[in-house]
Amino acid sequence: MEARPVEWLRARLPRLAAATTAAEQRSEAAVVAERTAALLRGGVPAARAIALISADAPPASEVGIVGGRxxxxxxxxxxxxxxxxxxxxxxxxxxxxxxxxGAPLAPALQRIAESLRELDRMRERRSVLLAGPRATVRMVAALPILALLLGLLLGFDPVPVLVGPAGAVIAAVGAGLLGVGVQWSRLLQRRAAREDAIAGLPSELLWVALGGGAPPAVAMRIVVDHVDAFGAEWVPFVGFCSGSPLLATVAAAESAGVPMRPLLLEQAVAERVAAAARLEREAERLGVRVLLPLGVCVLPSFIVLGVLPVVLSMFGAA
Structure with a gap:
């Protein structure tokens, strides 16, 4: 069977590049891993594969910088x-x-690419789940201005109240309550949208290391050494400590005498499912927790800034 030329493979790489620009949250590292695995299976050397992929990327992008190095x-x-x-x-x-x-490189890259794709899905899901609380905060924060506009439309002029002696006190109290409430709400949202990470990475990296036939203890030590050497902060060292799901999986496989690598992949998937469930719970809790700053701060600021000037203008207070 005639081998496919490199030019044939390269001609198809722009399709993946176009798909990348279509998804804002798509991981560049996942794209590189997928494309490199495809080129490796086509017989292209690893360094040549990186050069082909980076040639289609902007020089200032991460892909272009990696290719330049x-x-x-x-x-x-x-x-x-x-x-x-x-x-x-x-x-x-x-x-x-x-x-x-000595593990096959293409399957290892494909597996890591799938993990990074899961991160993309988590980001998208989190954005959807947090859209409701964010919209609620924005809407309620706009109520004071809407109340003033409504008072003007009804024929009441709250402007003299706001520019009069009582206006400074009203503005200070109302703005202070509104600012505290909005910042409080944003803090709750930031806690829910915590830093990105991928669950199950220790199990998947050990799966890669075991692909070369190393004993589990040796492979685990190699994984820990390289996680430390490369500063991979998404791979927590606690995942390799006693009592971790990874060590429990290794012990279960050794005691049962069954292949360890499939169990490691199952453990990684289970951890990601649990992480997705935690994201759902935290988003639901945020929808309830955000009511506290809205009720304690934002709604009182609506009364002070939006309702009180209209009421005072009705009674002719300036």
Missing amino acids: VADGVPVPSALAAAAEPEWRVLAVAWRLAEVC
Whole structure:
């Protein structure tokens, strides 16, 4: 069977690049991992695959910068680890583990790409879940201005009250309550939208290391060493400590005498399902918690800024 030329593969890479620009939240590292795995299966060497992929990327993008480092002679894992986003360091660890342990590189990259895709889905889901509370805060924060406009439409002029002696007190109290309420609500939202991470990465990286045939204890030590060396902050060291799901899975596989790698993948999937469930619960709780700053601060500011000047103008107080 005639081998496919590199030009045939490269001609199809812009399709993936166009798909990348269509999704704002799509991970560049996941795209690189997927495309590299496809090129490796087509017989393209790893360094050449990175060069082909980076040739279609803007020079200032992370992909272009990584390609430039590789072109300058930097090893691919080191070039990936020097990128700004944490997901690149996860990819660098997986790449280096495949090299050190002798595991097939293409399946390892494909697996990490699937994990990063899960992160994209989590980001999208979180954005949908938090859209309701965010819209509620914006709507309630606009109520004082709407109340003033409504008073003007009804024929009451609250402007003399606001510019008079009592206006400074009303404005200070109302603005203070509104500012506190909005900032309180935003703090609750930021806690719900905590820093991105991928659950189950320790299990998947150990799955990569075991692909070369290393004993589990040796493979785990290699994984920990490279996580530390590349500074992969999304891979918590507690995941390798006693009592972690990873060690429980390893112990269960060894005691039962069954293949360990499939169990590791199942454990990683289970951890991601649990993380998605936690995201759902936290979003639902946020919808209730956000009512506290709205009721304590924002609604009183609506009364002070929007209702009180109209009422005073009705009685002729200036």
